[in-house]
Amino acid sequence: MSAEPAGTEPEPAAGIGADRPGAVPPWRRRVADAVRERMPLWLQTRCGLERRNVVALTVLLAVAVVLAAQHFWTGRTQTVQAPEPVRAVAPRQGQTEGAGGAEGTGAKSAAAAAPFTSPGGPASAGAQIVVDVSGKVRRPGIHRLPAGSRVADALRAAGGVRPGTSLDGLNQARFLVDGEQVVVGAPAPAAGPAPPDTGTPGAAGAPTAPVSLNTATVDQLQTLPGVGPVLARRIVDYRTRHGGFRSVDQLREVDGIGERRFADLRPLVGP
Template sequence: MWLQLRCGLEPRALAALTVVLVAAAVFAATHFWSARPGSVRAPERVDEAVHVPVAETDADVADARTGGGAGTPEPSPGAPPAAGPGGQVVVDVSGKVRRPGIHRLPTGARVADALRVAGGARPGVNLDNLNRARVLTDGEQIIVGAPPGQAPAGGTAGGGTGGGRGPTAPAGPVSLNTATVDQLDTLPGVGPVLAQHIVDYRAQHGGFRSIDELREVNGIGDRRFADLRPLVRP
């Protein structure tokens, strides 16, 4: 009554104000009751370290079943292959391949990988004498289709013309003045087309007076000439 007389409130306004005040009081009491402090139980002391199980591999499971895991020595990894800088090996693939030249392969690559990056051997070349599973070493040379016994120092030669369908590789240097197209085709890096160019040059110039004239044949560059020089004679 004093508030109504003091503030000049109507009965309805006074009733609404009373409801609001009561609701605020109830909300405040609920909030303080839920936020009251409670007791917390101290954690139990751990005397032993927690054992963390180690994940088992398939090999461990197999050993456990067969009983052969204990005391079995691991195989020796062996000597690592010779590697170049940056974990790569640089090899020279020449001879009867589609893309002869210098190729870089990751350490641990094999001769088969070198043949693959070189485009593979040309048709008709037999690779039975070439160990394609051998691990490559940095700086080596692989000559595909070279005559037997013509591998340079630090290099590997293998793969003559196979199947009995092609020419037989000569045992000594090939004569540029008397060799046929089939005999020239057995030389590394020389195919039927290049062999025919050599024969045409011989016919046009009256033969070869020196091995250096081989540079003038169409299709023979410095690199291919360096590969052929020890294998031919005038």
């Protein structure tokens, strides 16, 4: 037996020790050496490429890949849909203008409640007016009618006129106003009804006989000088609220009648 130099270890024989536990296969050693040569020096000194180091490095790389993929997925451009336009629906409007109603387009609803009521009456749908029908009718008294009713509707509500009663001078197609009194069979004023408003109210001239403030209609009051449709309606409203005129002096309490106008009307009217 030959002596070996001191400090040297004998090399394992071929096939001996390669299969014992803990032995590193030659190919793994070569791979580890190749990877170690490509690593930075500070990393070579801190860790060796053992199995646990390789596993830790693999897990770290996998986590980095997952985080990068998540960041890319959440930061991608997304398509945003524009909101659908909403069309505004215009409210339906009923025709409530004028007494003729020939130019109205949407007033076929409530104005047709009475047979003689034309679309586009002066009052709103669903309202009622109170009129006093007196004279030669079958059922005189207070009657409630739909807004937009005419004189003919008031006569029908009062049971019709008595036989032999003349309706000359009574405009049955005229619209009624709230608080109005319809007198049937009374003689018409001498001056007749006022013409359409073409200028100054009361331009048709003063009546020859005194006009009764308690029985005159809106048309009859308009025959007075200086009295138009608005002022005539105020006189009728005052008469309805106060139960009639007890004296001509109460005419001063009507809104729109001053001292000068009262002086002009006093000799032409009576209670």
